[in-house]
Amino acid sequence: MVPPLVLDIDGTMTRPDDSIDPRFFDLLPDWEAPIVVATGKAFPYPVALCHFLQIPQHVIAENGGIVLVDDEITRNGDGEAAFHVAEEYVADGYELGWGESDLTNRWRETEIAVQRDQPLGPLSELASEHGLEVVDTGFAYHVKSSGVSKGQGLKAVAQLLGRDPKEFVAIGDSENDVSTFGVVRESYAVANADEKAKRAAGTVVDESYSEGTISVLEELQRGFDG
Numbered sequence: 001m002v003p004p005l006v007l008d009i010d011g012t013m014t015r016p017d018d019s020i021d022p023r024f025f026d027l028l029p030d031w032e033a034p035i036v037v038a039t040g041k042a043f044p045y046p047v048a049l050c051h052f053l054q055i056p057q058h059v060i061a062e063n064g065g066i067v068l069v070d071d072e073i074t075r076n077g078d079g080e081a082a083f084h085v086a087e088e089y090v091a092d093g094y095e096l097g098w099g100e101s102d103l104t105n106r107w108r109e110t111e112i113a114v115q116r117d118q119p120l121g122p123l124s125e126l127a128s129e130h131g132l133e134v135v136d137t138g139f140a141y142h143v144k145s146s147g148v149s150k151g152q153g154l155k156a157v158a159q160l161l162g163r164d165p166k167e168f169v170a171i172g173d174s175e176n177d178v179s180t181f182g183v184v185r186e187s188y189a190v191a192n193a194d195e196k197a198k199r200a201a202g203t204v205v206d207e208s209y210s211e212g213t214i215s216v217l218e219e220l221q222r223g224f225d226g
């Protein structure tokens with residue numbers, strides 16, 4: 001059998017221009033084991049991705065803040081504290097950086113995300129005053145509860161699916177994937193991954209972005225066929 005997968009979105013399922021690699025639309029629905037989409041993005045994004053891929057909705061959103069398995073939703077972390085950090089950051093004269101409608105944070109429930117061109121120092125200070133931490137995904141700074149992570153999320157998903165996290169193969173590109181790498185059987189960082197992800201991964205793939213991810217999936221598939 002092919003192994004169950006836990007896939008990061010940004011930098012892992014995407015191409016360098018941030019688009020989802022269309023090859024996943026053929027590859028993933030045919031994958032004969034559970035697939036978990038684990039992302040720092042707000043909840044609607046991975047739900048929509050699973051919907052349009054037409055795969056079961058096994059989702060870790062907001063870096064573990066929200067977990068969805070089929071019809072069951074779990075929320076983790078101190079969202080109130082994260083929202084206070086955002087308010088105070090803005091009151092101090094900084095911006096979250098996503099414009100008026102802020103589609104990045106609009107549907108967030110357990111953490112907040114700040115554009116990476118905004119100053120990190122004051123954000124980290126406010127976060128620690130509220131007992132929170134900042135994670136840099138390479139796409140945004142995320143202010144979140146420290147006990148909340150994609151890895152914790154995967155443990156919850158695996159349990160609901162009647163699986164062991166140690167059955168999973170994880171692919172990711174940044175420090176928010178390190179916790180996932182720590183709980184799975186095999187972990188792969190794509191070549192564009194940050195140093196923390198590369199250090200934590202069992203294997204660093206030669207190819208970047210979705211090209212790297214697809215090469216891992218094809219390798220797993222070949223192992224299965226062979």
Ligand SMILES: O=C(O)COP(=O)(O)O
Pocket residue numbers: 008009010011038039040041042137138139140174176
């Ligand atoms: O939302 C982000 O900052 C990164 O998202 P990802 O976890 O899917 O890479």
Ligand SMILES: [Mg+2]
Pocket residue numbers: 008009010011012137172173174
């Ligand atoms: Mg990523």
